[in-house]
Amino acid sequence: MSSDLSGCGAPAGGVTVTADAAGKEAIVEGRVTVGGVPASTGYARLRGSGDEFVAEVPLGEDGGFRFFAAPGDWTLVVLAPGGVREERQVPAAIGSVTKVEVAV
Amino acid sequence: MSRSDVLVDADWVESKIGEPGVVIVEVDEDTSAYDKGHIPSAIKIDWKKDLQDPVRRDFVDKTGFEALLSERGIANDDTVVLYGGNNNWFASYAYWYFRLYGHDKVLLLDGGRKKWELDSRELAREVPSRPATSYIASEQDSAIRALRDEVVAAIGTKNLVDVRSPDEFTGRLLAPAHLPQEQAQRAGHVPTARNIPWSKAANEDGTFRSDDELRELYGDAGVDFGKDTIAYCRIGERSAHTWFVLHEILGQANVKNYDGSWTEYGSLVGVPIELGEAR
Numbered sequence: 001m002s003s004d005l006s007g008c009g010a011p012a013g014g015v016t017v018t019a020d021a022a023g024k025e026a027i028v029e030g031r032v033t034v035g036g037v038p039a040s041t042g043y044a045r046l047r048g049s050g051d052e053f054v055a056e057v058p059l060g061e062d063g064g065f066r067f068f069a070a071p072g073d074w075t076l077v078v079l080a081p082g083g084v085r086e087e088r089q090v091p092a093a094i095g096s097v098t099k100v101e102v103a104v
Numbered sequence: 105m106s107r108s109d110v111l112v113d114a115d116w117v118e119s120k121i122g123e124p125g126v127v128i129v130e131v132d133e134d135t136s137a138y139d140k141g142h143i144p145s146a147i148k149i150d151w152k153k154d155l156q157d158p159v160r161r162d163f164v165d166k167t168g169f170e171a172l173l174s175e176r177g178i179a180n181d182d183t184v185v186l187y188g189g190n191n192n193w194f195a196s197y198a199y200w201y202f203r204l205y206g207h208d209k210v211l212l213l214d215g216g217r218k219k220w221e222l223d224s225r226e227l228a229r230e231v232p233s234r235p236a237t238s239y240i241a242s243e244q245d246s247a248i249r250a251l252r253d254e255v256v257a258a259i260g261t262k263n264l265v266d267v268r269s270p271d272e273f274t275g276r277l278l279a280p281a282h283l284p285q286e287q288a289q290r291a292g293h294v295p296t297a298r299n300i301p302w303s304k305a306a307n308e309d310g311t312f313r314s315d316d317e318l319r320e321l322y323g324d325a326g327v328d329f330g331k332d333t334i335a336y337c338r339i340g341e342r343s344a345h346t347w348f349v350l351h352e353i354l355g356q357a358n359v360k361n362y363d364g365s366w367t368e369y370g371s372l373v374g375v376p377i378e379l380g381e382a383r
Contacts, residue, residue, distance in 0.1 A: 052304075056190070070271050070276055077308070
């Protein structure tokens with residue numbers, strides 16, 4: 001996983017959380033499995049309350065993803081090959097980690 | 105310039121794999137994506153190591169661009185097909201570079217790596233070897249690149265299109281929501297800018313919306329198609345995506361990408377900044 005944050009893009013699975021960052025950020029993270037197997041190819045995206053796009057990360061090898069969101073309520077959208085598309089409503093709050101498991 | 109001149113679909117690219125005179129190039133921020141599998145015959149360009157000056161904040165000069173393309177085996181008369189992750193952000197950025205240095209035969213794969221992956225198309229791990237060329241670049245085309253003084257001068261006169269997310273635009277965040285919040289000294293946006301996030305120009309699978317949808321999007325958001333336009337984001341790659349839409353797909357004249365973007369503007373001393381919604 002890349003730790004180079006000079007760009008705007010997201011490394012697969014999302015950026016690693018440091019202990020320092022964890023207390024200051026509103027983190028949404030989780031894992032996607034398809035048929036019980038981690039979805040290593042696919043994407044997780046966050047949409048806001050107005051249905052607007054907020055962020056997207058490619059899933060990691062373990063199907064994992066992580067976002068550093070603003071506090072609030074978000075819609076998580078998961079896309080994977082084979083027409084897989086799942087939505088989940090997720091909250092985010094500063095200093096906490098919202099865990100989301102998506103099993104398709 | 106119009107959509108059919110600059111954009112190709114995955115079927116077209118599949119039909120061109122291995123064809124002489126066509127070079128498929130993946131451009132990702134995270135180059136490990138290429139290493140895990142890429143479109144067969146594709147080579148890679150690293151947006152940072154290959155395209156950025158290693159010392160100054162600027163991109164490679166003409167000589168550096170010539171050396172890069174020569175070493176990668178890209179000739180002046182080759183058709184270059186760019187694609188990448190992040191909905192083609194960095195591929196659009198590279199496309200803008202190729203145009204900046206005068207390479208006319210350059211195309212973008214609609215949907216980029218994401219659409220290719222979601223379609224379950226073939227990905228290869230074999231890294232192709234291409235014989236070196238002697239690439240000759242043109243001088244930079246300043247008609248498509250905006251520098252900071254031009255952005256300040258454009259306040260209230262030209263279209264300023266801030267393509268970051270609403271939270272970055274209003275000053276609630278300094279970086280996209282998948283990154284820790286750091287970077288520029290101040291949050292906010294350039295006064296008079298319209299906030300039209302890059303993502304509104306793309307479908308969920310990463311392909312671009314139709315011409316009619318795109319014209320409606322920018323027109324409704326306050327872009328005056330009779331005026332010159334400068335697009336910016338945080339470091340200039342999401343705005344390259346919007347530059348591609350306005351200049352290449354919709355054929356708007358006088359559209360520039362401000363690659364210094366918010367990491368430069370938001371750290372300048374003394375320039376005006378607005379917070380909150382667009383006024």
